[in-house]
Amino acid sequence: MFEATKVGRSVSKDDYQDQQETLRTQLLAAQRDLKTANVPLIVLISGVEAAGKGEVVNRLNEWLDARGVQTFAFWNESDEERERPRYWRFWRSLPARGDISILFGGWYQTPIEYRFKGYCTDAELDGELNRIVDFERMLIQDGALVLKFWFHLSEPDQKLRLKELSRDDKSRWKMLPDKSKFSEHYAAFEQVAERVILHTDRGNSPWYLIEAANSRYRDLTVGKTLLHAIHSRLAESVNTEEPTSPLVSPELPSSASAQITLLDQLDLSLSVSRNDYKHELKKLQNEINELAWLAHNQKRSTVLMFEGVDAGGKGGAIRRITNSVDARLYRAIPVAAPTDEEKAHHYLWRFWRHIPRAGFITLYDRSWYGRVLVERVEGFASDAEWRRAYAEINQFEEQLVDRGVILLKFWLHISQDEQLKRFKDREDVPYKRYKITADDWRNREKWPQYKEAVNEMVARTSTKHAAWTLVEGNDKPYARIKVLRTICDALIRELKTEGASTSRYMPCGEKRIDG
Incomplete structure (x- = not known):
């Protein structure tokens, strides 16, 4: 499944500079159109470690108008979050109509980690994934646009990237050493990720698998995908359904x-x-x-x-x-x-x-x-x-x-x-x-x-x-x-x-x- 993300795509520095300005202008216009149309946008950022997820989010915050964007990282749960149902933390991060929320990992992060660590079975994981599918369907039926990005690296590319990060004292990788477990068992983590993606890849909320070895290719691909998805959503026929007239009883089962x-x-x-x-x-x-x-x-x-x-x-x-x-x-x-x-x-x-x-x-x-x-x-x-x-x-x-x-x-x-x-x-x-x-x-x-x-x-x-x-x-x-x-x-x-x-x-x- 992930083979398409390991073919070595890249973009030169000159091509990146040529495309970035136009793309950024188009994204800002699309963001304004989302605001006018009152469409909330939810962007989920997931993927293997060292794929540059944080760099992508920083790039999106640079390209978009920050006044309409909020970013949420779901690392360790706070005391408030642990004392409530798990989805409480996600409901608090949902954007108002016309705004954008970017979620690190979102509702996928913990189920993936728990299955990888053996805290639950495949059947229990599938049960949680069914709940996620229902949750996303509910948001979409209410008018939200949900985009899910998975950033992937081959195992050699990941090791090379981790080696580079280990030399950087400011690297998040050094600040969160427990994450190294995922890279040490690359194949097992990839297997869990594949199960999650296949189970939750739906027509109304598909996964976009992004090759992340080349940062310029990665960032441009995300921006273009985001732009295309917004344009497609806004081009859909507007639901002109009027509120129902005072109750006419439906036939019950x-x-x-x-x-x-x-x-x-x-x-x-x-x-x-x-x-x-x-x-x-x-x-x-x-x-x-x-x-x-x-x-x-x-x-x-x-x-x-x-x-x-x-x-x-x-x-x-x-x-x-x-x-x-x-x-x-x-x-x-x-x-x-x-x-x-x-x-x-x-x-x-x-x-x-x-x-x-x-x-x-x-x-x-x-x-x-x-x-x-x-x-x-x-x-x-x-x-x-x-x-x-x-x-x-x-x-x-x-x-x-x-x-x-x-x-x-x-x-x-x-x-x-x-x-x-x-x-x-x-x-x-x-x-x-x-x-x-x-x-x-x-x-x-x-x-x-x-x-x-x-x-x-x-x-x-x-x-x-x-x-x-x-x-x-x-x-x-x-x-x-x-x-x-x-x-x-x-x-x-x-x-x-x-x-x-x-x-x-x-x-x-x-x-x-x-x-």
Whole structure:
């Protein structure tokens, strides 16, 4: 596979000088066109050691307008990164629409190194590569241009290059001596790289294999490939698909159709007496505080996500949690309409940002499910966008759970009559008026559409690793007790094996290993 990168291509110094100026001018123009078209560009730089990856990145930063380019190197993980799912560090580096991110190694670096070192099997590596393929597809479907460069050297060329670098006191090679292991076992490393490239070389995100023995040829080839890819992307027919009109229900598969009246089957008459509520509330609040500290000591993160109909009681349930837990252990994230910065990224970006560190809690008051609820019903997302969101959300939640995050999802439901009563109460009570808006009344008119969207959401995203808890909410005390009890039961179940989270997670299938 790598034979085409070992044929000895080269460019003379004069030819390089002649071509560089024109290429640089064209790249700057293409970069401006990307900005105008709001297309984010992600450039992944990978390859064998001593192939000049750093030199290439320096050259790209020289040729491009630095104001629209960010470079990220993924060496050793920071404490913050180790305490979160692996992809958290990559989501933070994704460019806004119209900008460029250059990633050293990116999401490929660690899986390659782990397989090379024998930390995971081929099957586990393939599982991680499948996740990468899904991740890149998601970014591309959202409009991103993903370019992946692999720089290669023959073994003799690599040895010669390493010998030259060893004489340079400023060489990164001297600063990171552990990298020498890859060159000492050239054939084994090449075999792993070939498996990775073949598995992830797709039509929408192909690999470009670049011969790196001659630096001038290498740099010009990268620049020309980058230019051609940008021009091809901008020349594609513009997606003129309009946001979907207010919900017209799709036909669901039989497995989902069986649950289409799921919300109708909830017993909204369930309630608790005032005395029982007070007793249970105090007991559960004490318990959840103790469990929160136990989770902190065991380095287990918790994500609590609340969705529900307007006036369904989300805020009240969240307050009963935050009033119980030490404020140093949690963050509550109210989710409203996205800001300009958030609109410039994939819709999951703003939720990845708030994933808690190990041992801490994040509460989301509304969530990533807005894509398949309000954005679907109100026509803010195209038909294709909200339909593919089910799979994207399931993959997102699976990554959280694989990393050891305790994830609980609540839907708080009330009847239409109870909602009307609460709306009127909010209008009549001065300190509650801020809670009621024209949007609330407008959404109420679309009750059947929202109910149908909720049923499909639950059917498609209530999975083994992230099941929904449906909460009967007409009686507020009952709903609050059910939420607290569900959280306590889940924490007790997840934390029963003390010290389970002190192990380290591998990127190949997120498998735990000691050390």
